[in-house]
Amino acid sequence: MSIRIGNSCVNCENLMENENCKIHGVKVSTSYTCDSFEMKAALKNDPNCTSCARYEGPTCANPQKAAPGMLCSHWAPQNAQA
Known part of the structure; x- marks a missing residue:
């Protein structure tokens, strides 16, 4: 495999x-x-701060570091489709 x-x-x-x-x-x-x-x-393979529902919001885990192109373990997609 x-x-x-x-x-x-x-x-x-x-x-x-x-x-x-x-x-x-x-x-x-x-x-x-x-x-x-x-x-x-x-599925869209574009996980980064600008595609995160928390970006520039009160629930952002890293508001001082968050920037376009970055990703953290708290990323949440802005739009989810099943």
């Missing part, structure tokens, strides 16, 4: 709501990926 960045099960259209893979029939997590990976069509 190959290791890939960003191809985790959380980004795969085969992930079901109960965190089971509909292809392999096993419980998975964000650490898993496989050769049957299919990227969700609505």
Whole structure:
């Protein structure tokens, strides 16, 4: 099995709501990926301060450091689609 960045099960259209893979029939997590990976069509791969719902707001974890192009572990997408 190959290791890939960003191809985790959380980004795969085969992930079901109960965190089971509909292809392999096993419980998975964000650490898993496989050769049957299919990227969700609505996912945008642009996580940074300007695409964060908390940017320049009262819930920003790093208001003194936040800037376009940066990312922290508190990033929240402005628009989420299922």
